[in-house]
Amino acid sequence: MINSSKMPAANGKISVAPSILSADLWNLGEAVKQVETGGADWLHIDIMDGHFVPNLSFGSSVVSALNRKTDLPLDVHLMVEEPLLFIDSFAKAGADLLTVHIEAKDDIAEALELIKKAGVKTGVSIKPNTDPGLLEPLVEELDLILVMSVYPGFGGQHFLPESEEQIKRVREIIKRSGRKIWLEVDGGINPQTAPLAVQAGADALVAGSAIFKAADPVLAIKQIRQAAPEI
Numbered sequence: 001m002i003n004s005s006k007m008p009a010a011n012g013k014i015s016v017a018p019s020i021l022s023a024d025l026w027n028l029g030e031a032v033k034q035v036e037t038g039g040a041d042w043l044h045i046d047i048m049d050g051h052f053v054p055n056l057s058f059g060s061s062v063v064s065a066l067n068r069k070t071d072l073p074l075d076v077h078l079m080v081e082e083p084l085l086f087i088d089s090f091a092k093a094g095a096d097l098l099t100v101h102i103e104a105k106d107d108i109a110e111a112l113e114l115i116k117k118a119g120v121k122t123g124v125s126i127k128p129n130t131d132p133g134l135l136e137p138l139v140e141e142l143d144l145i146l147v148m149s150v151y152p153g154f155g156g157q158h159f160l161p162e163s164e165e166q167i168k169r170v171r172e173i174i175k176r177s178g179r180k181i182w183l184e185v186d187g188g189i190n191p192q193t194a195p196l197a198v199q200a201g202a203d204a205l206v207a208g209s210a211i212f213k214a215a216d217p218v219l220a221i222k223q224i225r226q227a228a229p230e231i
C-alpha cells in the first residue's frame with residue numbers, strides 16, 4: 001500500500017466537492033485555500049487525456065502539488081481511455097479517491113483492484129447515456145459511483161434533466177447492495193439543480209463553475225449545501 005486515503009465512507013451527509021477545472025489557475029493555491037476554509041468537503045480534480053474526452057487538463061504533478069498544500073480529500077476523476085496506465089502515479093501523488101469510467105478501454109475490475117491495492121478509495125463513473133445496470137457486477141468493489149449529469153469534457157454545461165432517472169437507478173443499486181457507497185453527481189450543479197440531484201438520491205455534489213466562477217465561492221458552497229438538505 002502506498003497511500004492512506006483521507007476520504008470517509010458514505011455517512012448520509014452531503015459532501016460538496018468544488019471542481020478546480022473552473023478555478024483561476026493563476027491563483028490556484030488561493031482558490032483552493034478559500035474553498036477549504038469555506039466549507040468544501042473534498043476537492044474534485046478532473047483528469048482528461050484528449051482521447052476519452054476531447055480536452056486536456058491536469059497530470060499527476062498537479063495532484064501532488066495540491067496534496068502538499070491542502071488537507072481536503074482529493075477526489076480524482078479520471079476521464080482517460082487507459083486508466084491502468086495512470087493509477088499508480090495518481091495514487092503516489094496523493095489521490096484519496098480514484099474514479100475510472102466504465103466506458104474506458106481497460107478492464108475496469110482490474111483497474112479497481114489496482115486502486116484498492118494502492119490504498120485509495122475506488123470510484124466508477126457512468127456517462128449520461130450509459131446503462132446504470134452495468135455497475136451491478138462491480139458494486140462490491142466500490143466506495144463511490146459518479147453519475148455524470150453532462151457529457152464529460154468541459155465545465156459550464158447545463159444539468160441534463162434525464163440525469164434524475166440515472167441517479168434514482170444508481171441509488172436503487174446501492175440500496176440493494178447494502179454497502180456504504182457514495183453517489184456523486186457531476187455536471188451543471190448549482191443551487192437550483194442541487195436539490196434535484198439530492199432528491200433523486202445523490203449525497204456528493206461536484207460543482208465547478210457554480211463555485212469558482214461565483215463572485216463569492218464560499219457563499220456558493222453554502223447555497224448549494226442549503227439547497228440540498230441531507231437525505
Ligand code: DX5
Nearest residue numbers: 019152153155156188208209
Ligand atoms: C466535466 C467535469 C466536471 C466539471 C464540472 O467533464 O467532469 O467535473 O468540472 O463543471 P461544472 O460544475 O461547471 O458543470
Ligand code: ZN
Nearest residue numbers: 046077186206
Ligand atoms: Zn469531474
